Amino acid sequence: MTIVPDLLDFDELLSDEERSTRDRVRAFVDERIRPNIADWYDRAVFPTELVPELAELGVLGMHLSGYGCPGRSAVEYGLAALELEAGDSGLRTFVSVQGSLAMSAIHKHGSEEQKQRWLPQMARGEIIGCFGLTEPNSGSDPSSMTTFARRDGDGWVLNGAKRWIGLASIAQIAIIWAQTDEGVRGFIVPTETEGFVATPIAPKLSMRASIQCDIALTDVRLPADALLPEARGLRAPFSCLNEARYGIGWGVIGAARDSYATALSYAKTRVQFNQPIAGFQLTQQKLVDMAVEIEKAQLLALRLGRLKDAGKLLPHQISVAKLSNTRAAIAIAREARTILGGNGVSGDYSPLRHAANLESVRTYEGTDEVHTLVLGAHITGISAFRGAATEGAS
Incomplete structure (x- = not known):
């Protein structure tokens, strides 16, 4: 059973359809990714056998419409990204590269012939x-x-x-x-x-x-x-990158949540000084801090999703989520590892794997520094980038 922080009844903010999509992807992750990911990670293997299964799940080009694409909402895509990254950032990244980058480039900028030729096969996972x-x-x-x-x-x-x-x-x-x-x-x-x-x-x-x-x-x-x-x-490739950045704002919450869930489960069963370590004040502070940050990150991501579905989402708003949620997720993964003590460096537990992955997620689709300066330019009206880099950053 997936452990989810529930301090604010987040599910109440979702529609039945959104919860159904989320639960379907969560079940796939629990069945197909979670039992195998430690081995894949250890052997540095990307499981290509999952590609047709991900297509069947409906997450390839999930947010795109027409040409055989699933045509789901931005919020549904975000929830799917969250659940996939709870399994591993690498699996969410596959979905992002395929759908938010490669397929989006053709969908946004391609000719009708290019869309008809490539997008249906990519949605089915036949073309990567x-x-x-x-x-x-x-x-x-x-x-x-x-x-x-x-x-x-x-x-x-x-x-x-x-x-x-x-x-x-x-x-x-x-x-x-x-x-x-x-x-x-x-x-x-x-x-x-x-x-x-x-x-x-x-x-x-x-x-x-x-x-x-x-x-x-x-x-x-x-x-x-x-x-x-x-x-x-440069606005053309960056319109695609903004699609990927939006998914990251959701996805990293999954890595954070899985790290938190692992630490919470461990703390309840790990006995030291004759009691579970979950009963110690310092451990509870760590768990509470994690849960609060996860709730905040979910609310931020949902706000962006609602804006995106309404056609109102702006690039600087995506930067808020990419910067804040990724930063929070890394801190949560690292803190969760400390609750596990020495066992936290074992591949049997996920937080250190998530922390390592998130260092890449933190870097790609715009570093912390880039997104900070995007927001700095928005706040002050003065760009700290030089020349064409301003366009690229936004």
Whole structure:
């Protein structure tokens, strides 16, 4: 049984449909992910066998409508992200890369032909996509990317490199962002194209049950219809990143909740000085602090979800959740580990795994520093970014 803090009766704020979606994903995590994740993490294995099951669950491109996509609400997608990350950040990241990044890029910026060709297969998990924006020397400042696409007759030739690209070595298509003589543009690149090479990054101390890669692009030749026609400038990839950041604001609560639940269960059964350690004042303070922060994070995420479903969500509001909820989740995972004592470093318990994963989540889709400056610019009206980086950060 999943232990959930219930200080404010959060479920009362959800519709029957939202609770049903949440419970369905939670049951999947309990059955398919939770019993196996320690082994996957230890062996640094991403369970590709779960891809068709995740498609059947309806979480691939979950928030997108049409073209075979599930068309669920933003709140339902957020709740699903929370439950998936309670299993592991790597599994939630797969859903995010597939749906919020790769599929969203095609859904938002692709031609009708591109949408019809790719999205139904991606929603069914038959095609895996990745999203190539970050480069070895271009992380928080994507305006400095050096990957370049030049016109060659009716087509294009791409050269460059990308780094920390989720799923690239198992993907069938890559959304690659490149500088051109017309500014930043996006391309759908079949990964079997000559000159495209994806190499998994190893060893990793975080996100071990996930895949991140280096991509090398050497004279990659593409036809004219590989171009995403509606993607122009940095606002195009960042409209997709905002979809992913929204999911993160929900997802990290799952890692925090699972860490809390593990610590609470352990504290009730671990006896020291002739009583369960849950009866000690310092342990209770830790548990209360965790529960309160989880409740606050859920309310923040739900507020964003309601705004998103109403079409009113703004980029700086997403930054509030990405910054605050991720920061809180890391603190909760670390504190939960202390309740476990020495046993907390064992793979039998989840908090330290969650804490390690959250260091990656904290970094990707905008670091703490980037989101702080996004909010600083909103509050003061003065941007601390330089040049084009302002657009990229928002």
